[in-house]
Amino acid sequence: MQPTISDEYILEVVENSTSASNKMIVKEYNKIGEGAFGTVVEAVLKYHYNQGNGTGDNVNAIHEDWIGPFAIKRVPAQTEYKSRELEILRAVNHPNIIALKYFFERKSSRDGVIYQNLVMECLPSNLQNEIKFYRQSKYTIPYPHMKAYTFQLARAMLYLHGFGISHRDIKPSNILVDPSKVQLKICDFGSAKKLEPNQPSVSYICSRYYRAPELIIGCQVYTTKIDIWGLGCVIAEMFLGKPVFQGKSPELQLKEISKLLGPPTNSFFFKSNPHYRGSMFQTKLFSGTVKERFEQIFSNSPPDAIDLLLKILVYEPDSRASPADVLNHPFFHELKRKSFHVYPRGSNNSISLNLFNFSNYELELLGPLKDELLNSDD
Ligand SMILES: Nc1ncnc2c1ncn2[C@@H]1O[C@H](COP(=O)(O)OP(=O)(O)O)[C@@H](O)[C@H]1O
Numbered sequence: 562m563q564p565t566i567s568d569e570y571i572l573e574v575v576e577n578s579t580s581a582s583n584k585m586i587v588k589e590y591n592k593i594g595e596g597a598f599g600t601v602v603e604a605v606l607k608y609h610y611n612q613g614n615g616t617g618d619n620v621n622a623i624h625e626d627w628i629g630p631f632a633i634k635r636v637p638a639q640t641e642y643k644s645r646e647l648e649i650l651r652a653v654n655h656p657n658i659i660a661l662k663y664f665f666e667r668k669s670s671r672d673g674v675i676y677q678n679l680v681m682e683c684l685p686s687n688l689q690n691e692i693k694f695y696r697q698s699k700y701t702i703p704y705p706h707m708k709a710y711t712f713q714l715a716r717a718m719l720y721l722h723g724f725g726i727s728h729r730d731i732k733p734s735n736i737l738v739d740p741s742k743v744q745l746k747i748c749d750f751g752s753a754k755k756l757e758p759n760q761p762s763v764s765y766i767c768s769r770y771y772r773a774p775e776l777i778i779g780c781q782v783y784t785t786k787i788d789i790w791g792l793g794c795v796i797a798e799m800f801l802g803k804p805v806f807q808g809k810s811p812e813l814q815l816k817e818i819s820k821l822l823g824p825p826t827n828s829f830f831f832k833s834n835p836h837y838r839g840s841m842f843q844t845k846l847f848s849g850t851v852k853e854r855f856e857q858i859f860s861n862s863p864p865d866a867i868d869l870l871l872k873i874l875v876y877e878p879d880s881r882a883s884p885a886d887v888l889n890h891p892f893f894h895e896l897k898r899k900s901f902h903v904y905p906r907g908s909n910n911s912i913s914l915n916l917f918n919f920s921n922y923e924l925e926l927l928g929p930l931k932d933e934l935l936n937s938d939d
Pocket residue numbers: 593594595596597598599600601632634659681682683684685686687734735737748749750751
């Protein structure tokens with residue numbers, strides 16, 4: 562049950578698309594998230610015009626209703642770290658990335674701290690809740706939904722990584738979904754960063770279960786492939802109903818990974834961090850090949866899903882699939898059929914999804930793969 566709150570206030574709000582500043586009334590009524598850094602509330606906004614300052618009648622007429630609902634994420638405004646979230650959200654525009662509509666700063670009357678408020682479109686759920694919902698009834702998310710969600714996630718990554726932006730905190734709770742539309746949008750850009758080639762960044766990033774192996778051993782010159790690792794963990798979790806690698810400590814996280822992928826190679830350690838002096842977990846902990854191990858752990862998953870996971874969950878970042886490779890994988894071929902449709906959870910009416918409305922920028926990023934991707938089977 563969501564806790565009900567109620568707060569209403571008037572202040573200057575910046576509209577993201579135009580950068581125009583307007584006086585608006587903000588009405589908050591529900592708390593929807595409490596994360597590591599801030600609070601997320603559900604709210605509606607309304608333009609506030611009764612200033613007698615010559616605002617035209619027709620403008621009044623257009624904006625006299627409440628608009629929303631929106632999700633407002635509130636974080637302390639002072640830290641430089643957090644303003645990156647606003648900067649990145651302002652720069653991006655993609656159907657599978659949460660859209661920032663407005664933003665404003667406001668001093669809290671409770672603690673006197675100035676908070677940055679990001680007013681975003683609001684989605685009803687996230688992938689963590691969705692996985693939990695199906696697990697409780699001993700099911701997994703239906704395969705067509707899984708395919709559609711994964712495809713949208715990979716599409717968001719194609720777009721972000723094209724700009725060199727790494728999300729750096731891919732995990733089910735940062736992936737918003739609308740189950741009634743089988744629609745997915747990445748949120749929480751609080752850790753995101755534009756990675757510059759050969760420039761070091763902190764390696765202590767990403768939630769442990771979703772942290773790429775190169776980060777675990779302290780690699781500082783990593784690439785956007787760390788998000789692809791997270792994508793693999795999220796796909797695996799949709800099939801298993803629980804996180805695939807649940808390390809009890811940051812270092813033991815590598816041991817969990819080695820239980821599926823086999824021991825990391827010397828070349829992996831050397832390329833990622835030649836100074837690493839921690840445990841290398843070089844004893845093989847299972848018999849048979851890595852492929853057989855995947856088939857054993859993902860025994861309930863179709864062969865093309867296992868093949869996809871084998872291409873994503875790879876130690877060496879350079880050998881890990883790219884977003885374009887993921888989008889073009891046979892696991893998603895079904896989505897290309899003109900006849901493809903899904904039944905949203907709890908609905909008897911099927912819907913078709915608009916998953917291939919690539920922008921020119923995305924088509925450019927897809928390069929030679931685009932013809933194959935746009936070529937439908939029927
Ligand atoms: N735009 C949104 N619409 C709906 N729910 C949201 C939205 N943004 C965030 N949330 C919810 O709030 C939670 C915390 O937000 P998030 O941006 O991940 O903050 P934190 O940095 O604290 O983790 C998310 O896991 C999600 O459930």
